[in-house]
Amino acid sequence: xxxxxxxxAKRWDGIYKLLDRSSLIHPDFQPIEExxxxxxxxxxxxIGAGGLGCEILKNLALSGFRDIHVIDMDTIDISNLNRxxxxxxxxxxxSKAETAATFVNRRVQGVNVTPHFCKIQDKDEDFYSEFAxxxxxxxxxxxxxxxxxxxxxxxxxxxxxxxxxxxDGGTEGFKGQARVILPRMTSCYECSxxxxxxxxxxxxxxxxxxxxxxxxxxxxxxxxxxxxxxGDRKADTxxxxxxxxxxxxxxxxxxxxxxxxxxxxLTQGVVKNIIPAIASTNAIIxxxxxxxxxxxxTTSAKYLDNYMMYTGNDSVxxxxxxxxxxxxxxxxxxxxxxxxxxGDKTLEDFIEYLKEKPDAQxxxxxxxxxxxxxxxxAPKQLEEALRPNLEKTLKELLSSGxxxxxxxxxxxFSLQIVLTLV
Amino acid sequence: MDAKTQKYDRxxxxxxxxxxxxxxxxxxxxxxxxxxxxxxxxxxxxxGIGQFTIVDAGTVxxxxxxxxxxxxxxxxxxxxxxxxxxFLSELNEDAKGHWIKNDISTLLKEKPDFLxxxxxxxxxxxxxxxxxxxxxxxxxxxxxxxxxKQISFVWVRTVGLIGAARIVTPEHTIVETHPDSVADxxxxxxxxxxxxxxxxxDFDTQDNLEFGHIxxxxxxxxxxxxxxxxxxxxxxxxxxxxxxxxxxxRSGMRxxxxxxxxxxxxxxxxxxxxxxxxxxxxxxxxxxxVENLTAESIDFWVLVKALKEFVADTSKSAGLLPLSGTIxxxxxxxxxxxxxxxxxxxxxxxxxxxxxxxxxxxxEKIGRPKNSIAFVDIEAFCKFSAFxxxxxxxxxxxxxxxxxxxxxxxxxxxxxxxxxxxxxxxASDAFYGDHGRYPGENESWEExxxxxxGNVATLLESWGVDKEAVSPERVxxxxxxxxxxxxxxxxxxxxxxxxxxxxxxxxxxVPMNNTVLFDGAASVTGVFEL
Ligand SMILES: [Zn+2]
Numbered sequence: 001x002x003x004x005x006x007x008x009a010k011r012w013d014g015i016y017k018l019l020d021r022s023s024l025i026h027p028d029f030q031p032i033e034e035x036x037x038x039x040x041x042x043x044x045x046x047i048g049a050g051g052l053g054c055e056i057l058k059n060l061a062l063s064g065f066r067d068i069h070v071i072d073m074d075t076i077d078i079s080n081l082n083r084x085x086x087x088x089x090x091x092x093x094x095s096k097a098e099t100a101a102t103f104v105n106r107r108v109q110g111v112n113v114t115p116h117f118c119k120i121q122d123k124d125e126d127f128y129s130e131f132a133x134x135x136x137x138x139x140x141x142x143x144x145x146x147x148x149x150x151x152x153x154x155x156x157x158x159x160x161x162x163x164x165x166x167x168d169g170g171t172e173g174f175k176g177q178a179r180v181i182l183p184r185m186t187s188c189y190e191c192s193x194x195x196x197x198x199x200x201x202x203x204x205x206x207x208x209x210x211x212x213x214x215x216x217x218x219x220x221x222x223x224x225x226x227x228x229x230x231g232d233r234k235a236d237t238x239x240x241x242x243x244x245x246x247x248x249x250x251x252x253x254x255x256x257x258x259x260x261x262x263x264x265x266l267t268q269g270v271v272k273n274i275i276p277a278i279a280s281t282n283a284i285i286x287x288x289x290x291x292x293x294x295x296x297x298t299t300s301a302k303y304l305d306n307y308m309m310y311t312g313n314d315s316v317x318x319x320x321x322x323x324x325x326x327x328x329x330x331x332x333x334x335x336x337x338x339x340x341x342x343g344d345k346t347l348e349d350f351i352e353y354l355k356e357k358p359d360a361q362x363x364x365x366x367x368x369x370x371x372x373x374x375x376x377x378a379p380k381q382l383e384e385a386l387r388p389n390l391e392k393t394l395k396e397l398l399s400s401g402x403x404x405x406x407x408x409x410x411x412x413f414s415l416q417i418v419l420t421l422v
Numbered sequence: 423m424d425a426k427t428q429k430y431d432r433x434x435x436x437x438x439x440x441x442x443x444x445x446x447x448x449x450x451x452x453x454x455x456x457x458x459x460x461x462x463x464x465x466x467x468x469x470g471i472g473q474f475t476i477v478d479a480g481t482v483x484x485x486x487x488x489x490x491x492x493x494x495x496x497x498x499x500x501x502x503x504x505x506x507x508x509f510l511s512e513l514n515e516d517a518k519g520h521w522i523k524n525d526i527s528t529l530l531k532e533k534p535d536f537l538x539x540x541x542x543x544x545x546x547x548x549x550x551x552x553x554x555x556x557x558x559x560x561x562x563x564x565x566x567x568x569x570x571k572q573i574s575f576v577w578v579r580t581v582g583l584i585g586a587a588r589i590v591t592p593e594h595t596i597v598e599t600h601p602d603s604v605a606d607x608x609x610x611x612x613x614x615x616x617x618x619x620x621x622x623x624d625f626d627t628q629d630n631l632e633f634g635h636i637x638x639x640x641x642x643x644x645x646x647x648x649x650x651x652x653x654x655x656x657x658x659x660x661x662x663x664x665x666x667x668x669x670x671x672r673s674g675m676r677x678x679x680x681x682x683x684x685x686x687x688x689x690x691x692x693x694x695x696x697x698x699x700x701x702x703x704x705x706x707x708x709x710x711x712v713e714n715l716t717a718e719s720i721d722f723w724v725l726v727k728a729l730k731e732f733v734a735d736t737s738k739s740a741g742l743l744p745l746s747g748t749i750x751x752x753x754x755x756x757x758x759x760x761x762x763x764x765x766x767x768x769x770x771x772x773x774x775x776x777x778x779x780x781x782x783x784x785x786e787k788i789g790r791p792k793n794s795i796a797f798v799d800i801e802a803f804c805k806f807s808a809f810x811x812x813x814x815x816x817x818x819x820x821x822x823x824x825x826x827x828x829x830x831x832x833x834x835x836x837x838x839x840x841x842x843x844x845x846x847x848x849a850s851d852a853f854y855g856d857h858g859r860y861p862g863e864n865e866s867w868e869e870x871x872x873x874x875x876g877n878v879a880t881l882l883e884s885w886g887v888d889k890e891a892v893s894p895e896r897v898x899x900x901x902x903x904x905x906x907x908x909x910x911x912x913x914x915x916x917x918x919x920x921x922x923x924x925x926x927x928x929x930x931x932v933p934m935n936n937t938v939l940f941d942g943a944a945s946v947t948g949v950f951e952l
Binding site: 007010011012013014015016017018021022023024025026055058059062063064078079081082083085088089106107108109173174178210211212213240257258259264265268269274275276277278279280281282283284285286287288290291292294295301302304308310312313314315316317318320 | 423425427428429430431432433434435436461464465468469470483484485487488489490491494495512513514515582583599600635751752754755756759760862867894895896898899902903904906907908909910911913914916917918920921922924925931932933934935938942943944945946947949
């Protein structure tokens, strides 16, 4: 008869060799039994049960972690099945977190994955403080910013237990990145916002007046025509009927302007902002994240400090580097962000500039000075009252060196900017 | 949209219908249901590879369960081939799985042509000797039959935190390399229709709205024309000259806010270079495959030959490649943009037609029907003609018999290079030759360090490289790993290798040449041509 320890020793042979044996490359590592116990007992949180999340859950379970939680508000869609391998056709419509947890619990005996079928924002700091480590496999910038700001906010350098390592992965097509964030010690997600490309989206005047690309026609159908025809009902981008309407409307406009290339697939891609995704890239990035998690949890080898980029379009290329913290990071930085802007420009110009600034990624920003609002996109009455300010120049509204506050629904914190008028 | 298109939507946006078709026609063999091998299969079955076959004589052990997601505790004692095939098949009903509970060497003795049915032959958990033998069968198959029927060979392995993969495809030709942009604007050498186009804009009399919407291509053409007149027909070539051209463009602005002028200025360095045939394409023109074209040659080489003749016929091509016909978006009125687009498209079509005529003649000359390559394929070939790529991997045999010692010495001169892991894996193979087991497998693992150090020294000496190039700490570390399989590393290598296999099968994007190494302790990869 094999005892449980015996089974464990054989089952985790590869990992236990690493944990039982000292290293000359990593001389600080002490191979003690407590490390194996820590792996079995540590509570690990996985955010997202999608393409990366499925891989991460599998990898953590096969790293010997047993107390794993997963949080995801999404349900399974048919287009997930080409990579989210814990789901089958019969699971379409079910909770991703619950389905993934059930599958991994069944396959990897001894592991206990606990699902949370809700938004990350539904959980409070008490919930997040229970975990030893958090791994993020999200496709949303907004959700990433939120969890990053929350974890950095919780971190108190005086008490090490409050510093939750955050390992973040992301993919697009054949490319991806994995990074390790140690709140208040390394650069955070917000510190690297300027690495994102400019928000896609086309100027309204192009869509309305001078369409050139099939995408312009699709945006016209969804942004301008849809509300005209359907009033307050928003288009449901998961409903083929709504996509079909948008497609036909865009196609008609394209014909009128002699523009080629509007297809159903492109329409869907533009209105849902679809990012190509494949199993292999998710596997690479998720495995890299979990490799770092195991190294951090066991100290058996140096962990990533702090960023690895992967590109597979042309050969295999990775770039591993230390991303630098930003002093004026609105989340983990020490000083307010400083900006220069022309004083003879209007408040509207300034707001447009903020929207296009890749490291801000704002949708409908509100601007205030000393607690007094200069502009707010909602509620309606307030918006109407403040609208005349949009036409005014910054010189008229404030003085150089004033500190202004930007808030936005996409922003989990307020942005303080010291604005110098030039 | 049918159910299959819906299921594969996120990948069809990368490799399209033709890539998907290639994937669905492919059959991959996995020798040994190792953790990394099964991870590769997972990532190929999900996007819909046609068929896969697993050959493995072994039964599932406990350490397999801890490192491979396609076994569970109940699988212990059962056939590895059968169990892995069962769990992997659940991933996608479109992929057909087969399993054979047998040893590959025995199988090859019984059926010498067993490998002929596969697109890809992937081996793992095999000795260097067996890998070399199987690689040679695949290589010889490619040399003796048409290049269309090549078998690509892949050897993938993980040892502790280390991963390595070697690919052997004798010749891999790619049209759809997916460059960032295929725009080819010909600002320096406009064809007549393009030259006539910019002259339709009157820069002096247009009102501000029209002026602000002159496409930047027309702006560049106008000022390039002026520059050439002032410089004896020469185009700006140095950085300083391009800055002078920028200054000239800036002088034509009416206000500092003219976005179209801003677009023109920011594209001067990129768009105003002399249009030439890239040297990588000229190299293809003198490839032996082009010189010795036969009826057996693949379409790619027929088309390269036609392309070469097109470029040589300067009356039709001006000595340039066929136009891609693609332009970027730019600030412009709809009409002027659509007009500009149609000018480029029409010229591209015209060029493709000329190439098609030449192709017909080339085909006839080698004894093939003159329409046996479809016009759409010729058009695609022309569109991407500046980015064609041929990857030729060395055989595994030549890696061992004729090592590239100069490059190896260079790799090893860099103390941070991941290449040291290659040396350690090769030394481990030599260790296996001596002892019939791998270093560090036993409890008394540290006793293996000295012997392995000897294997490393012998190997380095055989390359004429400094014996100290691999530190004793690193030798100690791979003994620490003791051939153990760690799932994260298997999964990562499974992702890397499946990505490469997809590129090989779809003939899209560019596969690596020819060995990738991953060091999970340092979180770095490296690609080496061995
Ligand atoms: Zn920060």
